[in-house]
Amino acid sequence: ETGVTQTPRHLVMGMTNKKSLKCEQHLGHNAMYWYKQSAKKPLELMFVYNFKEQTENNSVPSRFSPECPNSSHLFLHLHTLQPEDSALYLCASSQALAGGYEQYFGPGTRLTVT
Amino acid sequence: QQQVKQSPQSLIVQKGGISIINCAYENTAFDYFPWYQQFPGKGPALLIAIRPDVSEKKEGRFTISFNKSAKQFSLHIMDSQPGDSATYFCAASKDSGTYKYIFGTGTRLKVLA
Numbered sequence: 001e002t003g004v005t006q007t008p009r010h011l012v013m014g015m016t017n018k019k020s021l022k023c024e025q026h027l028g029h030n031a032m033y034w035y036k037q038s039a040k041k042p043l044e045l046m047f048v049y050n051f052k053e054q055t056e057n058n059s060v061p062s063r064f065s066p067e068c069p070n071s072s073h074l075f076l077h078l079h080t081l082q083p084e085d086s087a088l089y090l091c092a093s094s095q096a097l098a099g100g101y102e103q104y105f106g107p108g109t110r111l112t113v114t
Numbered sequence: 115q116q117q118v119k120q121s122p123q124s125l126i127v128q129k130g131g132i133s134i135i136n137c138a139y140e141n142t143a144f145d146y147f148p149w150y151q152q153f154p155g156k157g158p159a160l161l162i163a164i165r166p167d168v169s170e171k172k173e174g175r176f177t178i179s180f181n182k183s184a185k186q187f188s189l190h191i192m193d194s195q196p197g198d199s200a201t202y203f204c205a206a207s208k209d210s211g212t213y214k215y216i217f218g219t220g221t222r223l224k225v226l227a
Contacts, residue, residue, distance in 0.1 A: 105157025
């Protein structure tokens, strides 16, 4: 595997379910990100991790819970979601948080909340 | 003031034609303007980027034109090919390209064979 991988690629869950999204980067990067991509809306930055430590939470509801056990893996734990949470969730990584380092995106997990 | 407005929402171009996508911003503190390309089933990938000290940057068939006074920048795809069919996002950031990008809403480009 190369680059940034995400699993599962598609997920359908009910509002009372608990599920997790997984992201793995094979680039040796130190910073990882979660984004939400909704149709006809700009990409929304959700969480940022640098060397496993969370550095940013963009006022994301607590039903989304990130976890970063090491610099290569990032999880997004989901529970009690709402239909408006249906979207494409993208993971990205970069060499560092400082300016000028390109972010490499994974293919995303298409989430549908029923 | 934090928004980046992108147009058009969708664009259909004949093979060999020129595709033009426009973005406008308000915040004069923005100093880094990347464009991302996203194919179906893939994540966005950096295509080309510009800083406001130049008015144009060209990489192959892709050119960014930047108008600082009008606070606008645009992506031109010359000799558009069916393989260019994708969604294109403009973005802006301040402090010389931090990770905090403000993204446009995207333009879905279809190039007809």
